[in-house]
Amino acid sequence: MAHPVYQKPFPPSAPPVVGKVTHHSIELSWSREWGEPRTGPPEHWIRYRVEEQDPKTHTYSTIYIGYSRHYIVEGLASSTSYKFRLRVTSPSGQSSLSTPVCVSTAREPISGRNLHQAVNMNDVEELSKILQSGTVDVNVCDKLGFTPLMVAAQKGYARLVHMLVEHGADVRMKNSSGKDSLMLACFAGYVDVVRYLRGFVGGWGGRDGGGCSPLHWAADGGSLQLVTYMIQDGCQLDVRDSSLWTPLMRVCAVSGNAAVASLLIKAGADVNVRDKDGKTPLMVAVLNNHEELVKLLLDGGADYHVKNEFGSGAAEMAKAFGRENILSLLEGRRIL
Template structure:
């Protein structure tokens, strides 16, 4: 039996061809990849017999499956692997250089393999995420200057560097990221915004920062939770709730279960203070 071939292998993508496997009677193909949650995800649908699958981790073997049309249940399963990024210019070396603040080493690695500026390490963190952890603004600036993408989300969670910085309270880093083009309107895989992340941090300054960014204070995530609902459910500091309410948070918004802010407080056995209602 013939199987699809990997024509091109790179650290973060593979180009796959299945030409001459099914003959000329088929013009509707569906290609899926098995993700980290063991779920099949469609990466291509159409008439072509070749496609590039990107957003992959380096030096990793992925499981794929292919079929010819929506009515067919006969999947052809096969594997394809991304390329190793090399012994010197590896993610490990970049991670170490960022952690130690070795600017000359970062420059050399980036020059040899620019792809490493946006590659995730084994903790699923790109160099910018790692620099945020150390609070090193100089390294963050250097990475961006060398070509790091400030809006590249984590592969699995779709969390951005700006979300990460605000959650950790690295507000100078967050300001730098926004100055360099980081989007304040991003949402992760669960629909959370930078304001949701600020609420999750349970730190008033982080919430103030996110509100000052002028994001939609009533934006709901995939569960229907607005930042205020999230604050009530997570039982954050009272001053955070007061700030959200005074900034225009709507107490009448309902989540996917039909519960509003007051209902969640009742479920938790707490009192809804009328003085805190939106005027």
């Protein structure tokens, strides 16, 4: 038996009313139809169905069905237009369909992701807009623990570095390995960025998690122009990391860059400094088969008689590791 209230023709439905709109959701509501009695079991109530249009096929699919007069559509894309319509069905099976309502989601709010994207793209205009909005923490870290300033510094984006610092970026902030923006710029070899940041940290005394200084990272990076600038600026040459390695030791162990080593040696770097195992730069150069460095160190006064804590010197190491080229060099100098 049909419900008596709905025997007369079913009226056309009004379109859903748009409420709060965000960048990912749209609130929809609708009024009660015909007084909509809510007595008795739900099957005697009016049922509502919200339908969304597919923009490609222009067909509608149901996204909500029930008895509520309120629904929030979530998981939407920002700055996107959507079209919805309401289908109302009476307990007797009669139904009516509203005209569609078109509504667009809001623009996605500015976030740290937008800030990092602008920096990575070297987008001066977009970065300026974001910084001027004042809605994002200028020191927000990305997934790798890098601040926008760190990213700009290691990429050499000098103008962006200036902009970020002027808007409060923390020059002394460090990433998970303890490196700050200055160290990252030193490794990348950007002299203009290094020169600018150096003025805010007050010198070259910073250390990362392994005890490395800016000069350690500059030496690793291999920029002769930068290393020269740092030496001329009074950077300490024989600063040690947690393994007691100086920048010269790291060159001997890591890059083997003879040009950088030559700069350090000529500036007065200690060629006989010893690490925690008693190794000297000469020994490290031999172990890593850096023949050119061996020549430079010997010419710079490296003592080939020195032994490590296990009683081995540079010549013994060359023999043990089969460094034939270095053995020939040592023989030519009558060291063996």
